[in-house]
Amino acid sequence: MISKSEKTSVLIVGGGALGSVFGWRLQLGGCSVSVVCRSNYEIVKNSGFQIESGKFGNAVFSPDHVFSSFNAAIAECDFYYDYIMVCTKTLPNISNPADVLMGSPINQKTAIVLIQNGVDIEQYFHEAFPNNILISAIAYIDTKQTESGVIVHGEAISLQFGFFIPEQTETQRSTSSVSTDISLLETLEKHLIAGNSGCKILDNVSRDRWLKLVWNSSLNPISVLSGGSNTKEMLANPVLCDLIVAAMMETITIGEAVCKMPLSPTIASSDIPEYLLGSVRKRIKPVYPSMLQDYLNKRPMEHEVILHNAIKRADSVGVNAPVLKTLYALIIGAEKKYLN
């Protein structure tokens, strides 16, 4: 049985490319970091994560504790975790994303931090854990697991996060038993800064999720459907660039209808696509978007939270989304073909 230390306790669920790097920085930033690993459990338990980072150099990250399951992570500790960080892929078409935290009770004082792509990803956890604080987080990071336990991280690392506020009315919220104590966000911020990660507390995390989706809903599926093209290959093709811009503009229009405000406080909506494409053009190395990596490795893609949830929102707010609907249908077809 593991006992509570003085440190802030963090449990990372999903010890892959994302969870390992943030776990590493949080440990260096003063936290006690436990990690639930699946396929790489044995190697991480024995030798830790071998991390090759462009920003931080090479290092071994040995978590304070490594568990092979969420149940073990709960059962073997006599305290509650301050934060449980969910760093798994969100595949609601395959199983309920909240299932990764099922089987053992979670203390109501534990904040659940969702570091996941897409929009409306919080609904699955909100329904399963209505009495826990949900912190919704957006990662800006360039990282991949090249082999079991070996993580290659680039230069970028930043976590932006804020409280998930359910869309019920203010009255409902004020009577909710879940209090959103800002110090929960500030503690996380403090440790991330101490661990040399970028971070930012968000007032309106939904808006920032939509802003990030502008990139994800366009470059991700288009990279897969254009025969598996990376960003350099896509951007060299003017017809594909036009399509990327069309998908981005559609996403912006939906997001603004949902959030009832411009997605960016500083960039005019019509300038967002060129701003994002400009940032990609500047990169020397081509980017392989996450869906493209999944496609190339014949793994399931996160099309539900990156495309389908956006399309459902488009339908509910009455915005046309013919480009996203086309991309979604083709991605579903292509995935079915390679998973079979």
Added chain:
Amino acid sequence: MISKSEKTSVLIVGGGALGSVFGWRLQLGGCSVSVVCRSNYEIVKNSGFQIESGKFGNAVFSPDHVFSSFNAAIAECDFYYDYIMVCTKTLPNISNPADVLMGSPINQKTAIVLIQNGVDIEQYFHEAFPNNILISAIAYIDTKQTESGVIVHGEAISLQFGFFIPEQTETQRSTSSVSTDISLLETLEKHLIAGNSGCKILDNVSRDRWLKLVWNSSLNPISVLSGGSNTKEMLANPVLCDLIVAAMMETITIGEAVCKMPLSPTIASSDIPEYLLGSVRKRIKPVYPSMLQDYLNKRPMEHEVILHNAIKRADSVGVNAPVLKTLYALIIGAEKKYLN
């Protein structure tokens, strides 16, 4: 030097899956049929086409004359062909489609028959041969060349055709030196019927091209982009079915704006998609649309005449085409990736 026989003389340019079967039926229907072959010249010259036909049984089709080039087909004959039938793919992004008839003069009494997919395919030939009659033809046939000179034909065989009428005003037409003598169509019809091919003379071939495009602009690119799915795989997927219907409806809307009339004289426009999908569902064997065959064999696809020409028309008549534009951009990207 080959001399004129009593028979109607036909030169097939493009001795592939399409040209060989129609050449075969026309020869059996009483024509003298010459064929220009490229990659399969030697084998066809020596042994003819080996045809395995579900409808007609197995047979060898030995053309009256086999040439290795269009120039040879003209130079080695002391007469003019009654019909030159162009059965090549239309790839205006790679070269001018009319180039297949360049290099030797074509007698103005020769009718040029274009048996090709897509819309606005006649423009390339009309510009190059303004003084020749152009017959625009639509083939309904299920045929492929499985190896050099070996053709597998299914059950369907029909050729629908009519005069290409340039979009200039009636006044311009009446002053044109090209007379459209209906007997040119009737002679072709007579030989096709004698050769047991279905056939139909069309008053408005443009309208029928658009009707056929409803199938081609949807099933073709979607089969490629959904990871290479045949019709059975596509139709088993409701999300893909919705996309197919959306692409079909977009094509119908464009075609009706261009033709200024409903595309079908008998089927309500909104019923056309389900009518076409129903006909596909009835087939026992899955269909591999032509673009899918090209994709699987890493050959160029006919995206310009099947998608781009339709999109240009949509823009010129002010009809939105977001689905076709998305499909086109992705097809361009996917093709570039596999041709490289």
